[in-house]
Amino acid sequence: MRALVQRVREARVTVAGRETGAIGEGLLILVCAMQGDGEAEADTLARKIARLRIFRDAEGKMNRALLDTGGAALVVSQFTLAADTSRGNRPGFSTAAQPAEGERLYAYFSDRLRSEGIRVANGEFGADMDVALVNQGPVTIWLDTDG
Template sequence: MRALLQRVTNAAVDVDGTRIAGIGAGLLILVCAMPGDDAATAEALAVKISKLRLFRDDAGRMNLSIPQTEGAALVVSQFTLAADTSRGNRPGFSGAAKPDKAEALYLHFAQHLGSLGVPLETGRFGADMAVSLINDGPVTIWLNTDVG
């Protein structure tokens, strides 16, 4: 799986002009299932994210994980993280998992992250979403489970 994490002061998702999810301080997590991913991959990614020390401690150092800060996560499915730009000028997305598998893994990832003590909200799989955020730092981290 691939994930792009952005530390935020707030983030939200609107669909058709209606707010469907929003958080205050925490992480916006854009996630993409790839072929070969399974439930174990989704769980491992959730565990990794729950333990990453991306938040400031009292000394101002990135030393706290999201559960330690009582922050929340907004998890949004983002198949374009699988973009292949190696040929031509139009990205290809055939490297993403098929939609039925991708949706199941996206939901499993979110459910497992929540079970690790991270309050969360989600976007709507397959919807045309408007995602807004204020990046805090800015801190943006790329994770790719196939390379550790």
Template sequence: MISLLQRVSEARVDIDGQMVGAIGQGLLVLLCAEPDDTEAVGEKLLAKVLKLRVFSDEAGKMNRSLQEVGGGLLVVSQFTLAADTKSGNRPGFTGAAPPALGEALYDAFVMSARAAHPVVQTGRFGADMKVHLVNDGPVTIPLRIAHQA
């Protein structure tokens, strides 16, 4: 599973001019499932996201997790994270899970996130979304958890 985490002071997702999810301080998680991913891979990724120390402590060091600061989590599906740009000028997306699997894994990730963390908002899988964010720092961290055979 591929993800891109952005520490935000605020973020929201709009679809057709309507806000569907919003958070204040927290993490925006752009999420892409790959063909070999499983719910177990999503669980590992979620555990890492919730415990990753990317928020500042009293000394200004990135030493606090999302759980410690009580921040929100905004999860947005983004298959384009699997873009293959090795040849040509048009990216290929065969590295992303097929839509049915991608949606099932995205839904499982969100369900687990809601069970583990009090503030979880989402976009909508497969929708044309407008994501608005104020990146805090800026802090942007790529995170990938691979399926282990």
């Protein structure tokens, strides 16, 4: 699985003008299930993100995890993280999981984050979403369970 994690002051997702998820301080997580991914990859990614030390401690060092801060996560499905641009200027997405499996793993990943003790809000799988955020730092981290 792939994820783009952004430390945020706040983030929200709307679909057709309707807010589907919003958080204050925490992480915006754009996530994509790849072909061949399963629950093991979702477990690994959720565990890693819950413990990723990218929040400042009292000395201003990135030494605290989301679990330490009590922050929340806004999880948004993002199949375009599977983009392959090696053959020209139009990206291909054939390495992304099929939609049904992608949706299942997206829901499973969100549930795994919850089981780690993280408050989770969600976008809407497969929808045309507007995502608004205030990136804090800015801090943006790329994670991939395949390497």
